[in-house]
Amino acid sequence: MDKNILVIGAPNTGKTHFGGQLYGRLKSNTCTYKLRETPDDLSVFQDILQKLNNGVPGDHTPSSINKELVLPILSKENDEINLVYPDYGGEQITQIVKSRKINSNWQNQINESTDWILFIRLNLVELPSDITNRFYSHISRTEETSPTDLDGITDKSQIFYIELMQILLSANKSQIDKPFLQIFISCWDELTTNEKPEKILNEKMPLFFDFIKNNWGAHYSVIGIAATGISLESDNPNEDFMLDGPEEHGFIIMGDGKKDTDLTLSLKQIINND
């Protein structure tokens, strides 16, 4: 089966780290899914693999980068899956919402994709404090202020994600009306929670969660991802990473809340949905 993944992720949501760690697990031959053969072109993840092996985080992916990795995967049942996984600068996503335009590269990706992966770094998403969750006695009227100092919708807000998904859905001219949506709550280790991924998504992004349920029905999945398992620092290389190798680090939290170190399981729902 051929799987073209549309990866949707704003800057700093962990797309590149996940890609690098996923590749590491696939080639380790110890996980649920493995590589049938080594891909021809590994340049997409060359930098991240090097950095992780040195115990430091990867560089910020430049906004203009658009690359993809073709992964020939084999399942335990000997099914062959060709998975195309792209990597790109997350600013392209924020630019789509800001400019309200989809360039031809993105149009092609959307139309050719079979499944969508959405990265949300929940720790960076904030629910604004307003009069519905804080009561204030002093509310004053102003005649002069106009909304010129409005920030617009930033990627710290669930509203950004709703608008982003609305835009991508409207641009989808492919055969598939609603491709399967896999939501990755990335950098899960930052959250310090024992809740199930869906529950915490609903807590922090309630309107977005309703939007997803009503637009995708049952055709979606939410899991937690901690690609490196812990935070890495550029100026302080992690000894464990250098000793064990990055393949020994990182975990996912499945829909039922169970933790697993097999990062390839993150693809399970996508591969099983056909």
Next chain:
Amino acid sequence: MADKCKYKVECTDPKEEGCLLGLRDYKECPYLKNGSEQVESTDIIVDNDLPIYWTGNSFGEIDLKSLTYEKRPYIIGLVGSSNAGKTTLLATLYMLLRSGEKFKDFSFVGSKTLLGWENLAHFLTLKADNQTQFPPHTSRNTGRVPGMLHLKLKDKKGLIHDFLFTDAPGEWFQTWANKADDENAKGARWIDENSDAFLLFADCKSFSTKLGEARLELKSIAERLRNNIEDRNVALVWSISDFIVNEKVKSKIENSICDLLPVVSSYNVSVKAEGEAKLLLNIIELFNWIMKAVIEKTNKEIIIQTKHSTDYFFAIR
């Protein structure tokens, strides 16, 4: 001839119809060409990017087309004097939904005016200095059609509906109450003609501080609304109800309004509900009620009458 944009060939009159690029002020359009200038073919900008057909800002008349292609939207008109709290009510509804409050009978499917909603909420959202402010006075001179905020909702039967809520300056209604065909009342007329239901605002602050004037204003608007009301639902909204109005006064006002209009429900709302979340949640209930009422009214079951006849003439058709 009107100034128009050379980027969008469909742009004919941005001053009246709004900017197709979504700019709040069409004069900021970088492609604006003076009305008397010819638009040359070399001026037309070719762009392979796929533009998104909605701007995210509040809807004007031109945006309505994007919804009416799919299915007729329901329009709820918010009617009342200046400072009666119409815009604040909308902003608060949005913030309640944003923070996870749910309608009893509907769930959120989407909105084409998220930026418009955020603009409203912007002023009632806490800033670093712990100050909140009411949204600025909705400007009067924004054309013949009010700004409208959009919600796409799914009901308990799984059916999807588009709702538009009008956000118009109070002066429109005050002018319209005084003189129905006034040039400056065309927006109010539009709301009167096109709404499926109304929220009529009685501002408790005005009623408690200048009763006579407030009563007159409310009644004159209700009297104007009465002419074309037919069987459209009206909910009477006692806004800013942290100001207390004598129950007898309230009752009298309600009765006189009910004589004019088919007011089917009345709600007390306030956004300054210190320790009294009920008045805030009344807002959710209010909107839930009016939306449900509108759907039920327009979706009356079609009853097909079956005639049973013993006349053999009808036996074979």
